[in-house]
Amino acid sequence: MAAHLGSLVAAAVAMAFLAPLAVMLMTRGRSEFVRRHAVESLNFQISALIYAAISVVLIFVLIGLVLLVVLGVFWLVAVILGGVAASQGHEFRYPLNIRFIS
Numbered sequence: 518m519a520a521h522l523g524s525l526v527a528a529a530v531a532m533a534f535l536a537p538l539a540v541m542l543m544t545r546g547r548s549e550f551v552r553r554h555a556v557e558s559l560n561f562q563i564s565a566l567i568y569a570a571i572s573v574v575l576i577f578v579l580i581g582l583v584l585l586v587v588l589g590v591f592w593l594v595a596v597i598l599g600g601v602a603a604s605q606g607h608e609f610r611y612p613l614n615i616r617f618i619s
Contacts (some may be wrong), residue, residue, distance in 0.1 A: 520555040521600035521609075524562055525593075534562035554603045556618050561599070561611040565592050568613075 523536025541555035568588050575581030595611055602609035 518554075518600050518603040520551070520558040521596055521603055524558060524596050534559055534566065537562060550606075554599070554609065556615070557609065558596075558599060558613060560617050561595065561614045563617055564611075564613065564615040567615070 520540040523540065524533040525592045527533045529537045537558035540545040541552060541559060544551045544555065565588065571583065572581045572584040572588055575584060591613075599611065602618045
C-alpha cells in the first residue's frame with residue numbers, strides 16, 4: 518500500500534516514482550506480493566511521467582492543458598484504487614501502464 522499511496526506524497530515534489538522504488542528496494546526478497554505491487558506502481562509512475570511530458574509538449578498545440586488535467590485526475594484515481602487493492606490483499610494492474618520493469 519505504501520508503494521501506491523506514497524506516490525501521492527512524493528508527487529508534491531514531482532518525484533512520485535521514489536516511493537515505489539524505495540519500497541521495492543527495501544523489501545527485496547521478503548515478499549513477492551509487495552514486490553509485485555511496488556513494481557506495478559513504479560511502472561505506472563514512470564509511464565505517467567512520460568505522459569505528462571508529452572502533454573506539456575502538446576500545450577503548444579492547445580490540447581496539452583486538457584490532457585494534463587485528464588491525466589492528473591486519472592493518476593489520482595488509479596493510485597487510490599491501487600492502494601485500496603493492496604490494502605485488501607488483491608492484485609492490481611494499472612491501465613495504460615508501460616511495463617519497463619518486470
